[in-house]
Amino acid sequence: MAGLLTDEPVPHAAPSGWSAWLPAGAIIEALQVPRTVDGKLFHEVLESRRSRVGSAVSWSDVEKLLWYGCRTIHNRGIGRAGIPIEWRRAPSAGGLHAVQIICQMNYGDLSPRIYLPARHAFALIASATEAYKQNCKDVQAVLGRTTGCTLRLIADIRKIDAAYQNGESLAWRDSGSLGATLCLVAEWLGLKSTILGFAGNSYLKTIGFPDNRFLAVGAVQLTS
Numbered sequence: 287m288a289g290l291l292t293d294e295p296v297p298h299a300a301p302s303g304w305s306a307w308l309p310a311g312a313i314i315e316a317l318q319v320p321r322t323v324d325g326k327l328f329h330e331v332l333e334s335r336r337s338r339v340g341s342a343v344s345w346s347d348v349e350k351l352l353w354y355g356c357r358t359i360h361n362r363g364i365g366r367a368g369i370p371i372e373w374r375r376a377p378s379a380g381g382l383h384a385v386q387i388i389c390q391m392n393y394g395d396l397s398p399r400i401y402l403p404a405r406h407a408f409a410l411i412a413s414a415t416e417a418y419k420q421n422c423k424d425v426q427a428v429l430g431r432t433t434g435c436t437l438r439l440i441a442d443i444r445k446i447d448a449a450y451q452n453g454e455s456l457a458w459r460d461s462g463s464l465g466a467t468l469c470l471v472a473e474w475l476g477l478k479s480t481i482l483g484f485a486g487n488s489y490l491k492t493i494g495f496p497d498n499r500f501l502a503v504g505a506v507q508l509t510s
């Protein structure tokens with residue numbers, strides 16, 4: 287039996303161009319570099335990591351996770367498709383890092399925040415109420431509660447398409463790689479995390495991301 291087939295990703299012989307996109311009116315907020323963390327040893331992290339839901343998290347916890355788990359460590363120049371090649375903590379197909387994180391807090395300041403890994407900054411999106419409501423609905427459906435901050439994983443399919451034919455599976459695999467990395471780093475920081483099973487495309491509409499370019503590829507719920 288052949289099983290379910292996924293089209294094989296193949297690098298384009300002649301890659302096309304790509305440029306980054308942010309919603310109009312997004313406000314950039316630079317983040318502080320967190321203080322050095324005296325966390326567990328790596329084998330202790332591996333042994334203790336579980337999917338868990340705890341209490342509320344602060345923005346400083348979220349920022350710490352993003353700094354240690356997702357920021358750009360080095361730029362490695364411009365790659366084949368005219369796209370910057372980056373080194374971050376999680377492995378990524380072609381070094382493209384086409385999956386970005388949007389942080390949706392479920393209390394306090396509800397503005398969705400796009401993480402900008404090369405700048406360790408947030409881009410704040412103004413449309414808060416609908417995004418918050420949709421996020422609560424999605425998270426409640428899979429966790430039975432909405433505590434914490436939801437890290438929405440959003441793939442820029444145009445970025446992958448610039449470099450590969452049939453690249454969609456790369457987006458899903460990048461999502462798995464990034465989600466696992468975030469969960470391990472959360473454990474190291476003494477936080478709690480759970481990967482969420484929804485894809486999340488309804489949320490994209492509430493924050494104005496064009497659905498002919500971006501694909502929601504899951505989420506991680508962060509609590510303390």
Ligand SMILES: Cc1cc2nc3c(=O)[nH]c(=O)nc-3n(C[C@H](O)[C@H](O)[C@H](O)COP(=O)(O)O)c2cc1C
Pocket residue numbers: 335336337338428429480481482483484
């Ligand atoms: C792709 C994926 C989707 C998941 N979706 C959910 C979910 O929607 N709700 C939930 O409570 N846990 C979810 N989980 C967490 C799993 O239930 C959990 O990883 C599994 O029970 C093993 O437990 P452990 O992570 O503590 O080792 C998901 C995990 C993965 C990898």
